[in-house]
Amino acid sequence: xxxxxxxxxxxxxxxVGRPGERLPLPEGVTTLGALREHLAARxxxxxxxxxxxxxxxxxxxxxxxxxxxxxxxDEVAFFPPVTGG
Numbered sequence: 001x002x003x004x005x006x007x008x009x010x011x012x013x014x015x016v017g018r019p020g021e022r023l024p025l026p027e028g029v030t031t032l033g034a035l036r037e038h039l040a041a042r043x044x045x046x047x048x049x050x051x052x053x054x055x056x057x058x059x060x061x062x063x064x065x066x067x068x069x070x071x072x073x074d075e076v077a078f079f080p081p082v083t084g085g
Contacts, residue, residue, distance in 0.1 A: 002072035004035070009079035012055070015048035025070065032057055033066030035076065054081050 002025035008016050016039075029035050036057070040050035049055055058077045059068050070076070 004070065004073075005075045006035075006039075007075065007077040009077060011080050012048055012078050015045040017045060025072065030069060031066065032059060032064055032068045032070060032076065035070060036066060036078070049078060055079070056081055 004023050004025055005020065006023055007020040008018065013019050026035075026038050029038050036049050036055070037051070040046050040048075047053075056079055057064055057066065057068075058079075059070070060075050061077075
């Protein structure tokens, strides 16, 4: 079974109520953007990942666009934009 290791950081961690999860790669989810939509569809706090929200992502510790392909065993991280001060 294809699985992803998903990590949530900062305010996204608070919104979804967990630091991460292992998730079987859902049927038809082949890109980072499709995974984001799949997770956001869970409702409630998960809407923090939804379209129109300012979310950044990385695949295997490299910044990635939402058109990036996903493969078995990938580590995906979602986080809000980082601001300095």
